[in-house]
Ligand SMILES: NC(=O)C1=CN([C@@H]2O[C@H](COP(=O)(O)OP(=O)(O)OC[C@H]3O[C@@H](n4cnc5c(N)ncnc54)[C@H](OP(=O)(O)O)[C@@H]3O)[C@@H](O)[C@H]2O)C=CC1
Protein backbone atom coordinates (compact mmCIF):
# COMPACT_ATOMS: atom_id res chain seq x y z
CA UNK A 1 0.00 0.00 0.00
CA UNK A 2 1.20 3.47 -0.89
CA UNK A 3 0.82 6.30 1.65
CA UNK A 4 -0.18 9.47 -0.17
CA UNK A 5 1.33 12.20 1.97
CA UNK A 6 0.50 15.87 1.46
CA UNK A 7 3.42 17.55 3.16
CA UNK A 8 5.82 17.68 0.20
CA UNK A 9 3.08 18.85 -2.13
CA UNK A 10 2.03 21.54 0.37
CA UNK A 11 5.62 22.77 0.67
CA UNK A 12 5.93 22.95 -3.13
CA UNK A 13 2.67 24.90 -3.43
CA UNK A 14 3.77 27.31 -0.68
CA UNK A 15 7.12 27.92 -2.38
CA UNK A 16 5.42 28.61 -5.71
CA UNK A 17 2.90 30.88 -3.98
CA UNK A 18 5.67 32.80 -2.26
CA UNK A 19 7.24 33.47 -5.67
CA UNK A 20 3.88 34.57 -7.12
CA UNK A 21 3.26 36.83 -4.12
CA UNK A 22 6.69 38.43 -4.43
CA UNK A 23 6.21 39.13 -8.16
CA UNK A 24 3.07 41.27 -7.86
CA UNK A 25 1.20 43.33 -5.27
CA UNK A 26 1.50 41.93 -1.75
CA UNK A 27 -1.58 39.75 -1.28
CA UNK A 28 -3.73 40.25 1.81
CA UNK A 29 -6.08 37.63 3.23
CA UNK A 30 -8.79 38.41 5.79
CA UNK A 31 -10.18 35.53 7.84
CA UNK A 32 -13.44 36.17 9.70
CA UNK A 33 -13.97 34.01 12.77
CA UNK A 34 -17.06 33.67 14.98
CA UNK A 35 -16.47 30.41 16.82
CA UNK A 36 -14.70 28.90 19.81
CA UNK A 37 -14.34 25.55 18.00
CA UNK A 38 -10.79 24.33 18.71
CA UNK A 39 -10.27 22.63 15.31
CA UNK A 40 -11.39 25.76 13.49
CA UNK A 41 -9.16 28.02 15.61
CA UNK A 42 -6.24 25.67 15.01
CA UNK A 43 -6.82 26.02 11.26
CA UNK A 44 -6.89 29.83 11.57
CA UNK A 45 -3.55 29.82 13.39
CA UNK A 46 -2.01 27.54 10.80
CA UNK A 47 -3.28 29.79 7.96
CA UNK A 48 -1.72 32.85 9.67
CA UNK A 49 1.59 31.05 10.14
CA UNK A 50 1.74 29.71 6.58
CA UNK A 51 0.74 33.13 5.18
CA UNK A 52 3.65 34.79 7.00
CA UNK A 53 6.00 32.22 5.48
CA UNK A 54 4.68 32.86 1.96
CA UNK A 55 4.84 36.67 2.12
CA UNK A 56 1.07 37.07 2.36
CA UNK A 57 -0.47 39.48 4.87
CA UNK A 58 -3.17 37.88 6.98
CA UNK A 59 -5.74 39.67 9.16
CA UNK A 60 -7.76 37.54 11.53
CA UNK A 61 -11.02 39.32 12.37
CA UNK A 62 -12.34 37.49 15.43
CA UNK A 63 -15.90 38.50 16.24
CA UNK A 64 -16.24 35.87 18.97
CA UNK A 65 -18.68 32.97 19.29
CA UNK A 66 -21.50 35.33 20.33
CA UNK A 67 -21.45 37.37 17.10
CA UNK A 68 -24.86 38.17 15.58
CA UNK A 69 -25.50 37.22 11.93
CA UNK A 70 -25.94 40.92 10.99
CA UNK A 71 -22.58 41.76 12.49
CA UNK A 72 -20.89 38.97 10.52
CA UNK A 73 -22.63 40.10 7.31
CA UNK A 74 -21.57 43.73 7.86
CA UNK A 75 -17.98 42.65 8.49
CA UNK A 76 -17.93 40.59 5.27
CA UNK A 77 -19.45 43.48 3.30
CA UNK A 78 -16.87 45.92 4.68
CA UNK A 79 -13.94 43.61 3.86
CA UNK A 80 -15.40 42.85 0.40
CA UNK A 81 -15.38 46.59 -0.32
CA UNK A 82 -11.87 47.14 1.09
CA UNK A 83 -9.41 47.45 -1.83
CA UNK A 84 -6.52 46.41 0.47
CA UNK A 85 -8.07 42.97 0.96
CA UNK A 86 -7.65 40.43 -1.87
CA UNK A 87 -8.84 37.22 -0.24
CA UNK A 88 -11.72 36.82 2.21
CA UNK A 89 -12.88 33.72 4.04
CA UNK A 90 -15.47 33.01 6.71
CA UNK A 91 -14.55 30.17 9.05
CA UNK A 92 -17.12 27.56 9.98
CA UNK A 93 -18.73 26.59 12.31
CA UNK A 94 -20.81 29.72 12.99
CA UNK A 95 -22.94 30.74 15.99
CA UNK A 96 -26.43 29.19 16.17
CA UNK A 97 -28.84 31.02 13.87
CA UNK A 98 -26.13 32.10 11.41
CA UNK A 99 -26.16 30.42 7.98
CA UNK A 100 -22.77 30.06 6.29
CA UNK A 101 -24.49 29.77 2.91
CA UNK A 102 -26.48 33.00 3.35
CA UNK A 103 -23.59 34.96 4.87
CA UNK A 104 -21.14 33.88 2.19
CA UNK A 105 -23.23 35.74 -0.38
CA UNK A 106 -21.68 38.89 1.14
CA UNK A 107 -18.19 37.79 0.01
CA UNK A 108 -17.10 39.44 -3.25
CA UNK A 109 -16.73 36.46 -5.67
CA UNK A 110 -13.38 37.86 -6.84
CA UNK A 111 -12.12 37.57 -3.24
CA UNK A 112 -13.87 34.29 -2.50
CA UNK A 113 -10.70 32.22 -2.04
CA UNK A 114 -12.51 29.40 -0.20
CA UNK A 115 -15.28 29.13 -2.80
CA UNK A 116 -18.05 29.82 -0.29
CA UNK A 117 -20.29 32.28 -2.16
CA UNK A 118 -23.18 30.40 -3.80
CA UNK A 119 -22.14 32.14 -7.03
CA UNK A 120 -18.76 30.42 -6.87
CA UNK A 121 -20.37 27.01 -6.39
CA UNK A 122 -22.77 27.74 -9.26
CA UNK A 123 -19.93 28.76 -11.54
CA UNK A 124 -18.04 25.62 -10.57
CA UNK A 125 -21.10 23.52 -11.42
CA UNK A 126 -21.42 25.33 -14.75
CA UNK A 127 -17.78 24.77 -15.64
CA UNK A 128 -16.93 28.49 -15.38
CA UNK A 129 -13.77 29.86 -13.73
CA UNK A 130 -14.16 30.23 -9.94
CA UNK A 131 -12.15 29.48 -6.81
CA UNK A 132 -13.18 26.04 -5.56
CA UNK A 133 -13.21 25.51 -1.79
CA UNK A 134 -9.58 24.91 -0.80
CA UNK A 135 -10.38 21.48 0.68
CA UNK A 136 -12.07 20.18 -2.47
CA UNK A 137 -9.19 21.57 -4.55
CA UNK A 138 -6.73 19.86 -2.19
CA UNK A 139 -8.25 16.45 -2.89
CA UNK A 140 -7.82 16.97 -6.64
CA UNK A 141 -4.28 18.32 -6.16
CA UNK A 142 -3.30 15.22 -4.15
CA UNK A 143 -4.78 12.87 -6.75
CA UNK A 144 -2.94 14.72 -9.54
CA UNK A 145 0.32 14.88 -7.60
CA UNK A 146 0.24 11.11 -7.14
CA UNK A 147 -0.83 10.64 -10.80
CA UNK A 148 -4.13 8.92 -10.05
CA UNK A 149 -6.14 8.44 -13.23
CA UNK A 150 -9.72 9.77 -12.96
CA UNK A 151 -11.23 9.64 -16.45
CA UNK A 152 -13.75 6.85 -16.73
CA UNK A 153 -13.19 5.63 -13.19
CA UNK A 154 -15.77 5.12 -10.45
CA UNK A 155 -15.36 7.78 -7.73
CA UNK A 156 -17.42 7.75 -4.54
CA UNK A 157 -17.56 10.77 -2.20
CA UNK A 158 -18.89 10.25 1.33
CA UNK A 159 -20.34 13.60 2.48
CA UNK A 160 -22.43 16.23 0.67
CA UNK A 161 -21.48 19.46 2.46
CA UNK A 162 -21.08 22.74 0.58
CA UNK A 163 -17.45 22.97 1.74
CA UNK A 164 -16.29 19.53 0.61
CA UNK A 165 -18.65 16.91 -0.84
CA UNK A 166 -20.69 18.91 -3.36
CA UNK A 167 -17.89 20.99 -4.91
CA UNK A 168 -15.66 17.91 -5.00
CA UNK A 169 -18.31 15.97 -6.92
CA UNK A 170 -18.27 18.72 -9.59
CA UNK A 171 -14.47 18.76 -9.77
CA UNK A 172 -14.38 14.97 -10.20
CA UNK A 173 -17.11 15.10 -12.86
CA UNK A 174 -15.11 17.72 -14.76
CA UNK A 175 -12.28 15.20 -14.81
CA UNK A 176 -14.60 12.60 -16.33
CA UNK A 177 -14.94 10.33 -13.30
CA UNK A 178 -18.26 8.54 -12.75
CA UNK A 179 -19.29 10.12 -9.46
CA UNK A 180 -21.54 8.84 -6.65
CA UNK A 181 -22.18 10.99 -3.56
CA UNK A 182 -23.15 9.33 -0.24
CA UNK A 183 -24.52 10.90 2.95
CA UNK A 184 -26.15 9.98 6.25
CA UNK A 185 -29.31 8.64 4.55
CA UNK A 186 -27.39 6.38 2.18
CA UNK A 187 -28.51 2.78 2.64
CA UNK A 188 -25.78 0.16 2.95
CA UNK A 189 -22.86 2.55 2.69
CA UNK A 190 -20.32 -0.28 2.40
CA UNK A 191 -22.09 -1.70 -0.68
CA UNK A 192 -21.70 1.66 -2.45
CA UNK A 193 -18.20 2.61 -1.29
CA UNK A 194 -16.77 -0.82 -2.07
CA UNK A 195 -17.53 -0.15 -5.75
CA UNK A 196 -15.17 2.85 -5.74
CA UNK A 197 -11.87 2.90 -7.56
CA UNK A 198 -11.32 6.31 -5.95
CA UNK A 199 -12.97 6.80 -2.54
CA UNK A 200 -13.08 10.14 -0.70
CA UNK A 201 -14.23 10.20 2.93
CA UNK A 202 -15.51 13.60 4.12
CA UNK A 203 -18.13 12.81 6.75
CA UNK A 204 -16.46 13.93 9.97
CA UNK A 205 -16.97 10.53 11.66
CA UNK A 206 -13.85 8.89 13.08
CA UNK A 207 -13.33 5.37 11.77
CA UNK A 208 -16.46 5.40 9.56
CA UNK A 209 -14.62 3.71 6.69
CA UNK A 210 -13.33 0.25 7.53
CA UNK A 211 -11.90 -2.61 5.49
CA UNK A 212 -15.38 -3.77 4.38
CA UNK A 213 -16.00 -0.34 2.78
CA UNK A 214 -13.01 -0.50 0.45
CA UNK A 215 -12.30 -2.43 -2.75
CA UNK A 216 -8.93 -4.12 -3.10
CA UNK A 217 -6.46 -1.69 -4.62
CA UNK A 218 -8.69 1.40 -4.33
CA UNK A 219 -7.23 4.89 -3.87
CA UNK A 220 -8.62 6.32 -0.62
CA UNK A 221 -8.50 10.02 0.32
CA UNK A 222 -9.32 10.84 3.94
CA UNK A 223 -10.59 14.41 4.44
CA UNK A 224 -11.88 13.88 7.97
CA UNK A 225 -10.18 15.69 10.84
CA UNK A 226 -11.73 14.39 14.04
CA UNK A 227 -10.28 15.34 17.43
CA UNK A 228 -9.14 12.43 19.61
CA UNK A 229 -9.32 12.19 23.41
CA UNK A 230 -5.57 12.64 23.74
CA UNK A 231 -5.65 15.99 21.90
CA UNK A 232 -4.61 14.52 18.54
CA UNK A 233 -6.40 14.16 15.23
CA UNK A 234 -7.83 11.18 13.38
CA UNK A 235 -9.50 10.72 10.01
CA UNK A 236 -12.76 9.14 8.85
CA UNK A 237 -10.81 6.10 7.68
CA UNK A 238 -9.62 3.32 9.99
CA UNK A 239 -6.03 3.58 8.72
CA UNK A 240 -4.80 0.23 10.13
CA UNK A 241 -7.67 -1.82 8.75
CA UNK A 242 -7.91 -0.08 5.37
CA UNK A 243 -4.17 -0.09 4.69
CA UNK A 244 -4.48 -3.87 4.35
CA UNK A 245 -6.96 -3.49 1.47
CA UNK A 246 -6.43 -0.16 -0.31
CA UNK A 247 -3.83 0.44 -3.00
CA UNK A 248 -3.13 3.93 -1.69
CA UNK A 249 -4.32 5.98 1.30
CA UNK A 250 -3.76 9.50 2.67
CA UNK A 251 -2.71 9.84 6.32
CA UNK A 252 -4.35 12.11 8.91
CA UNK A 253 -2.55 14.26 9.93
CA UNK A 254 -0.20 14.98 7.03
CA UNK A 255 -2.52 14.33 4.07
CA UNK A 256 -5.27 16.64 2.81
CA UNK A 257 -4.93 19.21 5.64
CA UNK A 258 -1.57 20.82 4.78
CA UNK A 259 -2.51 20.96 1.07
CA UNK A 260 -5.76 22.75 1.97
CA UNK A 261 -3.88 25.52 3.78
CA UNK A 262 -1.35 25.87 0.95
CA UNK A 263 -4.09 26.14 -1.70
CA UNK A 264 -6.00 28.79 0.26
CA UNK A 265 -2.84 30.90 0.07
CA UNK A 266 -2.36 30.15 -3.63
CA UNK A 267 -5.92 31.30 -4.27
CA UNK A 268 -5.18 34.50 -2.31
CA UNK A 269 -2.06 35.25 -4.37
CA UNK A 270 -4.07 34.66 -7.58
CA UNK A 271 -6.95 36.86 -6.31
CA UNK A 272 -4.45 39.68 -5.69
CA UNK A 273 -3.32 39.50 -9.31
CA UNK A 274 -6.62 39.01 -11.13
CA UNK A 275 -6.85 41.16 -14.27
N1 LIG B 1 -8.55 18.56 6.00
C1 LIG B 1 -9.22 19.62 5.65
O1 LIG B 1 -8.68 20.46 4.98
C2 LIG B 1 -10.64 19.79 6.05
C3 LIG B 1 -11.24 18.83 6.77
N2 LIG B 1 -12.55 18.92 7.07
C4 LIG B 1 -13.11 17.78 7.80
O2 LIG B 1 -13.88 17.00 6.92
C5 LIG B 1 -14.98 16.44 7.58
C6 LIG B 1 -16.26 16.85 6.89
O3 LIG B 1 -16.41 18.24 6.98
P1 LIG B 1 -17.73 18.99 6.47
O4 LIG B 1 -18.02 18.60 5.09
O5 LIG B 1 -17.54 20.40 6.82
O6 LIG B 1 -18.81 18.31 7.49
P2 LIG B 1 -20.40 18.41 7.55
O7 LIG B 1 -20.74 17.97 8.92
O8 LIG B 1 -20.87 19.70 7.04
O9 LIG B 1 -20.87 17.29 6.51
C7 LIG B 1 -20.70 15.94 6.77
C8 LIG B 1 -21.33 15.13 5.67
O10 LIG B 1 -21.10 13.76 5.93
C9 LIG B 1 -22.34 13.05 5.93
N3 LIG B 1 -22.32 12.00 6.95
C10 LIG B 1 -22.28 12.15 8.29
N4 LIG B 1 -22.31 10.96 8.90
C11 LIG B 1 -22.37 10.03 7.93
C12 LIG B 1 -22.47 8.62 7.94
N5 LIG B 1 -22.47 7.93 9.09
N6 LIG B 1 -22.53 7.98 6.76
C13 LIG B 1 -22.53 8.67 5.60
N7 LIG B 1 -22.45 10.02 5.54
C14 LIG B 1 -22.39 10.69 6.69
C15 LIG B 1 -23.40 14.08 6.24
O11 LIG B 1 -24.63 13.64 5.70
P3 LIG B 1 -25.97 14.54 5.78
O12 LIG B 1 -25.81 15.59 4.72
O13 LIG B 1 -27.05 13.58 5.46
O14 LIG B 1 -26.02 15.11 7.15
C16 LIG B 1 -22.83 15.31 5.54
O15 LIG B 1 -23.21 15.35 4.19
C17 LIG B 1 -14.84 16.91 9.03
O16 LIG B 1 -14.10 15.95 9.76
C18 LIG B 1 -14.03 18.17 8.91
O17 LIG B 1 -13.31 18.49 10.09
C19 LIG B 1 -13.33 19.95 6.64
C20 LIG B 1 -12.79 20.95 5.91
C21 LIG B 1 -11.37 20.98 5.62
Ligand SMILES: Nc1nc(=O)c2c([nH]1)NC[C@@H]1CN(c3ccc(C(=O)N[C@@H](CCC(=O)O)C(=O)O)cc3)C=[N+]21
Nearest residue numbers: 040043090091092093135225233253254255257258260
Ligand atom coordinates in the same frame (compact mmCIF):
# COMPACT_ATOMS: atom_id res chain seq x y z
N1 LIG C 1 -14.87 27.90 5.73
C1 LIG C 1 -14.12 26.90 6.19
N2 LIG C 1 -13.29 26.25 5.34
C2 LIG C 1 -12.49 25.23 5.81
O1 LIG C 1 -11.72 24.63 5.02
C3 LIG C 1 -12.53 24.89 7.19
C4 LIG C 1 -13.41 25.62 8.02
N3 LIG C 1 -14.19 26.60 7.50
N4 LIG C 1 -13.50 25.33 9.33
C5 LIG C 1 -12.63 24.33 9.95
C6 LIG C 1 -12.26 23.24 8.97
C7 LIG C 1 -11.07 22.41 9.41
N5 LIG C 1 -10.05 22.60 8.41
C8 LIG C 1 -8.76 22.07 8.47
C9 LIG C 1 -7.77 22.40 7.56
C10 LIG C 1 -6.48 21.91 7.67
C11 LIG C 1 -6.14 21.06 8.71
C12 LIG C 1 -4.75 20.57 8.83
O2 LIG C 1 -3.84 21.01 8.16
N6 LIG C 1 -4.46 19.64 9.78
C13 LIG C 1 -3.15 19.06 9.98
C14 LIG C 1 -2.87 18.53 11.36
C15 LIG C 1 -3.27 19.34 12.55
C16 LIG C 1 -2.93 18.71 13.88
O3 LIG C 1 -2.06 17.84 13.95
O4 LIG C 1 -3.59 19.12 14.86
C17 LIG C 1 -2.99 17.83 9.09
O5 LIG C 1 -4.02 17.29 8.69
O6 LIG C 1 -1.85 17.44 8.89
C18 LIG C 1 -7.12 20.69 9.60
C19 LIG C 1 -8.42 21.18 9.48
C20 LIG C 1 -10.53 23.46 7.47
N7 LIG C 1 -11.78 23.87 7.73
